[in-house]
Amino acid sequence: MVTDIPSMVRALSRWRGGPAIAGGPSFVDYEHLLRSGFDYVVWGEGEISIPKLINVLKGNSEPAEVPNLIYLSRGRVVRNPGPSWVPTPPLWSYMPSVDAVTSYPGWWGARVYVEVVRGCSNYHRPTIPLPNRKPCVGCGKCWGGTLKERLTCPSGIPPGCGYCSVPAIFGPARSRPEDNIVREVRELIKLGVRRVVLSAPDFLDYGRDWLVAPEPLTDPRNPPPNLAAIESLLRKVTSIPEVIEGEAHVMIENVKPNLVNEEVAELLGKYLRGTPVHIGLESGHPHHHVALGRPSRVGEVIRAVKLLRKAGLKPYVYVIHGLPGENQQVVKATVKVVRKLWRIGVEKITLYRFTPIKGTAFEGFPKPPPAIKSVARPLYNLVRKLNYVAKRRLVGKEVKVVGVSYDPRKEEVIAYMLPHGPVTRVVGHGVGPDLVGKVFAVVVRKAVSDRVVEATLPGVSRNN
Ligand code: SF4
Numbered sequence: 001m002v003t004d005i006p007s008m009v010r011a012l013s014r015w016r017g018g019p020a021i022a023g024g025p026s027f028v029d030y031e032h033l034l035r036s037g038f039d040y041v042v043w044g045e046g047e048i049s050i051p052k053l054i055n056v057l058k059g060n061s062e063p064a065e066v067p068n069l070i071y072l073s074r075g076r077v078v079r080n081p082g083p084s085w086v087p088t089p090p091l092w093s094y095m096p097s098v099d100a101v102t103s104y105p106g107w108w109g110a111r112v113y114v115e116v117v118r119g120c121s122n123y124h125r126p127t128i129p130l131p132n133r134k135p136c137v138g139c140g141k142c143w144g145g146t147l148k149e150r151l152t153c154p155s156g157i158p159p160g161c162g163y164c165s166v167p168a169i170f171g172p173a174r175s176r177p178e179d180n181i182v183r184e185v186r187e188l189i190k191l192g193v194r195r196v197v198l199s200a201p202d203f204l205d206y207g208r209d210w211l212v213a214p215e216p217l218t219d220p221r222n223p224p225p226n227l228a229a230i231e232s233l234l235r236k237v238t239s240i241p242e243v244i245e246g247e248a249h250v251m252i253e254n255v256k257p258n259l260v261n262e263e264v265a266e267l268l269g270k271y272l273r274g275t276p277v278h279i280g281l282e283s284g285h286p287h288h289h290v291a292l293g294r295p296s297r298v299g300e301v302i303r304a305v306k307l308l309r310k311a312g313l314k315p316y317v318y319v320i321h322g323l324p325g326e327n328q329q330v331v332k333a334t335v336k337v338v339r340k341l342w343r344i345g346v347e348k349i350t351l352y353r354f355t356p357i358k359g360t361a362f363e364g365f366p367k368p369p370p371a372i373k374s375v376a377r378p379l380y381n382l383v384r385k386l387n388y389v390a391k392r393r394l395v396g397k398e399v400k401v402v403g404v405s406y407d408p409r410k411e412e413v414i415a416y417m418l419p420h421g422p423v424t425r426v427v428g429h430g431v432g433p434d435l436v437g438k439v440f441a442v443v444v445r446k447a448v449s450d451r452v453v454e455a456t457l458p459g460v461s462r463n464n
Contacts, residue, residue: 003028003165003357009036019057024049027169027359030070031077041070043079044169045118047086047094085119085171092176098187106404108437109416112193113253114184116233117200119170121208122256123150123218126162126293128325131364133157150218159218161282161293162361163323163354166201172216173205175229182236189240189248194402194439195419196250198237203252204259206230220295225259227267234271247439249419251275257304258296265304269311276314276347276420279304283323284337285330292323293361298337302344309345314420317346319383321376322354322368331379338379342386351383384450391422391447398443398458401426403435415442415455428456 005028012020022033024042033041040063042049052066063071067082096115101107125142129135134155141149142159151172153159160167185196200206202220207229209217234250242248252272257279268277281301283289289298305315319334338349356365371380401415401424413426413435426435426442442455 003355005029005032005036008033008038012037021053024068025169027165027357029358030079034070034072034077039071043068043070044082044084045086045091047090049082085174088174091118091174092180095180096184098184098191101188101191101193106416108192108194109402109404110193111195111197111251111420112188113197113199114181114188115176115200116181116198116203117173117175117205119173120160120164120166120201120220121173121205121217122161122220122293122295123159123167123172124161124220124293124295125153125157125159126324126361127291128162130157130162130361133361133364147212147215147218151216158359158361160360163282163292163320163357165357165360168359170201172218173200173202173209174217175206175209178229178233178236181233185237185250186240189242194248195416196237196248198233198250198252200253202254202256202259204230204255204264206233220256221258224261225264227263230264231267231271234267238271249275251419252277254278254280255304255308256280256295257301260300260304260307262307265307265311265313268308268313273312274314274419276316277308278316278318279308280318281334281337281341282318282320283326283330284319284334286333288323288325288330288333291325302337302340305341305344305346314347315341315345316348316350317341318350318352319379320352320354321371321379322374324354324362324365326368326375328375331376335379335382338382338386348390349383349386351380387450388447391450391453394421394444394453395447396444398441399424399455400439401442401455402439403437406433406436408433423452425452425454426456427454428460430457430460 008022019039020037022038022041024046025044026041030041040053049066049068053069055061056063056066063069064080067080070079101112104110123142127136136155139154142153158168188196204225207226208223211223211226237250243250255277279301283292284298286298308315354368356363356367368374371377400418402418403413403415405414411431413431415424415426417424441458443458444453444455446454448454
């Protein structure tokens with residue numbers, strides 16, 4: 001899932017003996033990867049292609065028989081055709097390795113993502129003019145067509161928000177069977193994982209596809225969330241004894257703001273009180289927001305944040321700078337909305353720089369300069385300031401953390417806040433390597449930056 005080609009090439013330089021395969025899914029410049037030494041690139045999801053590719057590696061078949069495989073043949077790049085997404089089955093017939101998590105440093109304190117939904121229901125298209133593509137002919141299918149009609153655009157514009165690769169690469173939202181998810185969460189917690197994130201491009205798509213099956217879920221607004229499916233899943237994962245005891249925490253990832261209503265917020269609050277929930281604003285300009293292909297309106301983002309906050313969750317908001325169509329008015333409008341969201345009670349704002357991704361509607365746009373050197377500078381400064389203020393609000397509070405590493409030179413333990421929060425540097429009397437792997441209380445003494453705080457063990461001041 002990496003879009004960072006330099007890291008992929010660096011990883012390859014350490015790979016010894018054996019074919020090098022990127023993906024699936026891979027959705028980057030595959031010609032670059034092949035030129036850099038990768039033997040095969042699997043475009044899109046791996047569930048169909050990888051087992052067939054293993055057969056090729058065993059010498060039992062030819063690369064031409066593997067769907068969505070990209071490789072060099074006589075110096076020419078060959079891209080095999082294949083399905084746009086993996087159907088069910090075989091989609092959920094593979095159980096992810098649980099033990100593999102222990103090979104990551106600090107895994108016991110890390111957030112471990114358990115997939116609950118694959119793909120995204122947003123099949124809107126951006127209305128911003130796109131380089132190297134035919135313009136929208138205004139057929140209206142992607143906004144008002146049947147679920148099947150929304151899959152294809154007569155102008156060939158990829159689906160979803162223009163900057164996002166999820167619908168183009170992973171297809172419409174498909175929910176994982178509940179018992180499969182619960183089993184994985186239970187096994188991870190048994191192993192010692194303390195933070196589990198139920199991962200989905202939109203958690204509120206969970207079970208919505210079952211309401212429209214066998215049609216594909218390509219409408220991001222209708223039907224409303226499947227409350228029965230969501231409640232059943234949340235009830236089961238929060239009934240795991242370690243979660244009841246507070247030794248492990250379950251969170252969700254993203255929600256589409258337009259799917260949040262009173263009932264949804266109440267339900268999430270019932271099971272996930274005190275945990276973060278991520279909401280995309282991306283652009284606070286009403287026209288720009290919609291022109292990006294978003295499923296929501298700016299007002300729905302504000303409403304969702306209000307409702308989720310009221311229900312006891314901690315809303316985190318995403319914003320993107322450098323997007324196509326950005327100008328001073330867009331930045332000004334986004335700054336205004338960010339301030340408003342802050343007053344309502346957003347806990348954290350994450351500002352990303354737009355990156356053109358292959359296969360998306362915005363792939364032909366250039367990568368913008370850093371925010372500090374662009375029209376988005378006021379937005380960057382505001383986000384940094386607000387995130388820093390949020391960290392300062394923690395000063396004096398006692399919080400629970402899990403120790404992940406010890407630096408003997410600085411005599412400090414790096415710890416993660418539970419269930420979620422800034423990276424915490426624990427210093428002062430009583431701090432040693434024995435805290436690594438343990439859950440313990442600390443008192444926050446100082447905001448080091450907009451992302452890091454410093455803390456001591458309770459009863460210890462910063463100076464002793
Ligand atoms: S499906 Fe394509 S052509 Fe039709 S309205 Fe959407 S973007 Fe325009």
